[in-house]
Amino acid sequence: MLTEDEIRLNLQEVEQNIVKAAQKVGRKRSEIKLISVSKNNTADVLESAYNCGVRVFGENRVQELVGKMDYFEEKGIKDIEWHLIGHLQTNKVKYIIGRVAMIHSVDSEKLAKAIDDESAKKGAITDVLVELNIGDEDSKFGLGFDNTLEFIEKIAGFKNIRVKGLMCVAPYTDDPEENRQYFSKMKKLSVDIRDKNIDNITMCELSMGMTGDYMVAIEEGATCVRVGTGIFGKRDYSIR
Numbered sequence: 530m531l532t533e534d535e536i537r538l539n540l541q542e543v544e545q546n547i548v549k550a551a552q553k554v555g556r557k558r559s560e561i562k563l564i565s566v567s568k569n570n571t572a573d574v575l576e577s578a579y580n581c582g583v584r585v586f587g588e589n590r591v592q593e594l595v596g597k598m599d600y601f602e603e604k605g606i607k608d609i610e611w612h613l614i615g616h617l618q619t620n621k622v623k624y625i626i627g628r629v630a631m632i633h634s635v636d637s638e639k640l641a642k643a644i645d646d647e648s649a650k651k652g653a654i655t656d657v658l659v660e661l662n663i664g665d666e667d668s669k670f671g672l673g674f675d676n677t678l679e680f681i682e683k684i685a686g687f688k689n690i691r692v693k694g695l696m697c698v699a700p701y702t703d704d705p706e707e708n709r710q711y712f713s714k715m716k717k718l719s720v721d722i723r724d725k726n727i728d729n730i731t732m733c734e735l736s737m738g739m740t741g742d743y744m745v746a747i748e749e750g751a752t753c754v755r756v757g758t759g760i761f762g763k764r765d766y767s768i769r
């Protein structure tokens with residue numbers, strides 16, 4: 530696990546890279562949100578990141594997310610935005626509604642309905658993204674490219690969720706340029722869907738790009754990049 534100083538240095542490097550990528554294509558830094566992906570790091574590591582100025586965290590497992598939200602809440606720290614970026618089971622929805630800023634991983638009508646129902650129950654409106662399996666990989670969750678518009682039209686009627694855009698986890702690769710094609714397809718699809726002016730669908734967010742490829746993702750239009758390893762170092766999977 531990294532020290533606070535190491536995390537601070539990593540954050541500076543990521544920040545510089547984001548600025549560089551944005552400048553390259555004439556975008557503003559303010560159009561891009563950096564989500565620090567803190568999964569598999571203990572709460573005190575997140576606190577180090579918080580001390581370095583991080584206010585937006587992404588987690589992929591509900592139990593771990595809730596534990597960390599409770600940790601900060603008990604300390605009276607309230608200015609953190611939490612993002613659920615991993616696969617979500619419908620029976621766990623109830624633990625996070627009203628507590629997370631956005632759910633990035635809506636991939637079925639059943640899940641959208643569960644989020645809508647629970648949000649209605651809590652008097653909340655929940656911002657969500659629709660997850661695509663853009664590389665068409667067997668190992669990944671998410672909708673197919675060709676089914677996404679139809680899916681979004683179906684869930685547009687849910688009154689207690691707001692569909693803000695699309696999310697993807699691109700294939701793992703050592704050469705980020707290989708993923709440019711996928712990011713550009715995501716951008717094109719999001720513009721196509723936005724142009725349909727579907728009620729309740731804004732398509733203003735594109736969550737794509739991780740440690741290996743966030744600069745390319747920004748060049749292709751990402752509004753949220755999810756960076757884990759680049760900030761917190763290599764994950765230790767023995768910690769849960």
Ligand SMILES: *Cc1c(COP(=O)(O)O)cnc(C)c1O
Nearest residue numbers: 566589614739740755756757758
């Ligand atoms: C772990 C994870 C990330 C961050 O991955 P890194 O390669 O460590 O930056 C981003 N998005 C999702 C959905 C993840 O599960």
